[in-house]
Amino acid sequence: MSTERPLSSPTPPSAVASVSPLKAWITAARPHTLAASACPVVAASALAWRADTFRFVPAALCLLVAVLAQVAANLSNDYFDYKKGADTDRRVGHQRAVASGWIAPQTMLRASLVTLGLALICGLFLLAYGNPVLLLGAGVAIALCVPAYTAGPYPLAYRGWGDVCVLLFYGVIPVCLTYYVQAGTVTATTAWISVALGLLSVNILLVNNVRDQEQDAAAGKRTTVVRFGRRFGTTLYLVCAVLAVACSWPAYFYRGAYTWLLFLIFLAFELVTWHDLRRLSGSDLNRVLGLTARNIWIYTLLLVSLLVF
DSSP: OOOOOOTTSOOOHHHHHTSOHHHHHHHHHOGGGTHHHHHHHHHHHHHHHHTTOOOHHHHHHHHHHHHHHHHHHHHHHHHHHHHTTSSOTTOOSSOOTTTTTSSOHHHHHHHHHHHHHHHHHHHHGGGGGSOHHHHHHHHHHHHHHHHHTTSSSSOGGGGTOHHHHHHIIIIIHHHHHHHHHHHSSOOHHHHHHHHHHHHHHHHHHHHHHHHTHHHHHHTTOOOHHHHHOHHHHHHHHHHHHHHHHHHTGGGGGSSOTTTHHHHHHHHHHHHHHHHHHHHOOGGGHHHHHHHHHHHHHHHHHHHHHHHHO
């Protein structure tokens, strides 16, 4: 692995040398955000279990596709955000591998393409479990949108479409496809839960965008927060949390009339995190990012407990 330093954002040699290659790649993969890809697959598989249609192999393949695709997106973003000037030595978020000089830009680009290729190879095995045209269409959409999020002539994240992309690719698409390859259909309950998980993943992006508002604006990255301000972003976080609980209404009937009270407990976690989002700034928001990912796991485990046990 090359450790050449990027020309536009020099990093002291001691900083580069202090990070092992393993840590550099783990940091670039951003494991603290992977709840956004894993939880939709887990939730959809629990729904399939409830319907007596759970199938381990396609569920495992969906998990591999989802996680590998997100890691590919994270690596791609690391590269293209550096190239576009969104990541500099003034970054307050988690350190980026290319901007920090830990991984050479071209090495990062190749790694993102290889990881995306692995995700697509795993996806090919899913063709045996559903309509090939539908599954190939989903694979093409993933293959195009992973790099298009921050690259190309119309980078989606830079044009304000990041929230919509997250809602679709970390909620609606993975939940519905994971359920489909196991059950052969998509139910209304699956669709509602897919929107709920997508909204919770949007909150991860909102924390990122609130934290990076000034840097994003300087780099021409027109996120929702850059366009409409921090107050709008923090309010949208709360709206997404409340709507996620509302969209979970089919689950309220799984274990008696008072199941909805459990989701209010989940909402309490979201409210506490929202309070931190409003009052903290800068690098302190990295903790809020972790709490938001934790909340998605809390939601998913709550849903699984209602569906499976």
